Amino acid sequence: MNDLQTSETTHGIDFASAGPGTPAGILLRRFWQPIQVSAELAPGKAKPILIMGERYTLYRGESGTAYVVGFRCAHRGTQMSTGWVKGDDIRCLYHGWTYNGGGACVARPAENPPGPAANVSIPSIPTREHLGLIFAYFGEGEPPAFPPYPAFDDGGLVEASCDYFSCNWFQSYENSADEVHVAYVHSSGGSHHNLRNEKALPETWPEDAPFGMVRHSRVNNGPERTTLYIFPNVMRIVVPPFNGLKGAGGWRDTYITKVPTDDEHHLLFILHSAVVPPAEMPAYLAARAEFEERCAAARPTEEVTQDILDGKLHLSDVLDHPRLLVIEDSVAQAGQGVIADRDHEVLAQSDVCIVRMRRLIGAELLAIAQGRPGGTWVYSGEKPQRGF
Numbered sequence: 001m002n003d004l005q006t007s008e009t010t011h012g013i014d015f016a017s018a019g020p021g022t023p024a025g026i027l028l029r030r031f032w033q034p035i036q037v038s039a040e041l042a043p044g045k046a047k048p049i050l051i052m053g054e055r056y057t058l059y060r061g062e063s064g065t066a067y068v069v070g071f072r073c074a075h076r077g078t079q080m081s082t083g084w085v086k087g088d089d090i091r092c093l094y095h096g097w098t099y100n101g102g103g104a105c106v107a108r109p110a111e112n113p114p115g116p117a118a119n120v121s122i123p124s125i126p127t128r129e130h131l132g133l134i135f136a137y138f139g140e141g142e143p144p145a146f147p148p149y150p151a152f153d154d155g156g157l158v159e160a161s162c163d164y165f166s167c168n169w170f171q172s173y174e175n176s177a178d179e180v181h182v183a184y185v186h187s188s189g190g191s192h193h194n195l196r197n198e199k200a201l202p203e204t205w206p207e208d209a210p211f212g213m214v215r216h217s218r219v220n221n222g223p224e225r226t227t228l229y230i231f232p233n234v235m236r237i238v239v240p241p242f243n244g245l246k247g248a249g250g251w252r253d254t255y256i257t258k259v260p261t262d263d264e265h266h267l268l269f270i271l272h273s274a275v276v277p278p279a280e281m282p283a284y285l286a287a288r289a290e291f292e293e294r295c296a297a298a299r300p301t302e303e304v305t306q307d308i309l310d311g312k313l314h315l316s317d318v319l320d321h322p323r324l325l326v327i328e329d330s331v332a333q334a335g336q337g338v339i340a341d342r343d344h345e346v347l348a349q350s351d352v353c354i355v356r357m358r359r360l361i362g363a364e365l366l367a368i369a370q371g372r373p374g375g376t377w378v379y380s381g382e383k384p385q386r387g388f
């Protein structure tokens with residue numbers, strides 16, 4: 001493949017906008033999306049969330065069930081997350097109007113009678129949990145089958161995390177298709193991906209699949225590795241442990257999902273399965289607890305990323321950050337600009353998987369923009385091949 005002009009890969013398609021009514025927004029809303037790490041929402045707590053440009057209230061009832069309802073109270077519009085969770089209902093801060101998880105108003109204490117008001121409600125979004133993540137379905141009609149991807153079957157410990165990136169979701173998904181970046185972005189020596197270098201650049205090629213795309217890769221004619229792109233925004237890959245857990249738990253089967261909060265930010269959810277032999281479990285859990293403590297005490301990755309982009313720090317100054325890997329990726333991606341300019345880039349042979357990803361997803365976005373249904377991707381639990 002010769003160097004490509006951008007018009008050959010983008011066709012003027014808007015990959016970045018994910019708000020309501022945009023082609024990518026419509027596409028993403030057809031799938032269950034992770035919105036929160038389950039462990040980070042205690043029973044009885046509520047918080048505001050922003051997903052694909054729209055605000056909602058996420059809360060966990062005292063029974064343990066999670067709900068997503070509208071952002072504002074139907075009465076006079078204050079923010080529901082500032083109120084109180086009562087049982088599995090949420091009560092508005094302002095005048096006590098109370099809604100159940102289905103969004104129905106079940107109490108208006110200052111009215112006569114003070115009970116349910118059949119004609120008053122706030123939106124309610126289908127919400128489920130799987131593998132330590134809270135998922136919600138923001139699309140129209142009945143949600144698709146749940147879960148969107150199967151549990152790991154290797155008996156490993158499932159670990160869930162979420163990082164906030166200050167750039168558009170699609171350049172992050174493109175990054176996931178780009179294996180060459182590993183040799184450069186993650187070459188600092190502190191990051192867990194330091195298994196590639198300039199002398200071991202991969203040869204990669206894409207293959208279309210019912211669920212989206214497979215990336216094949218090989219280094220120095222060695223064994224082949226595959227990575228799955230479960231369209232429109234999930235990746236399944238086998239990776240080494242994060243830094244801080246080097247060697248512990250072995251390589252992990254991993255789902256990574258990129259969910260826009262708005263067009264200039266996204267959440268990156270990582271789900272790992274760590275297969276730890278029983279004899280090593282106590283040491284592993286101790287190492288993990290220490291790693292989690294370091295993460296909790298560390299500066300937020302988006303702040304460090306911004307300092308690096310502003311020239312106040314360099315990646316080489318933050319090699320001891322426990323989430324260095326995330327900072328490396330977010331610096332490279334946010335460094336493209338909050339929304340990457342695909343009109344002024346020079347794609348080359350090694351970008352072949354990005355080009356294929358754009359063509360496949362772009363065809364769906366074009367179909368949606370033209371009022372055609374667009375194809376559907378079906379994931380049946382296929383697994384990636386580790387390769388080394």
Ligand code: FES
Pocket residue numbers: 073074075076077078092093094095096097
């Ligand atoms: S604004 Fe919510 S009860 Fe009045």
Ligand SMILES: [Fe+2]
Pocket residue numbers: 181182185186329
């Ligand atoms: Fe990366």
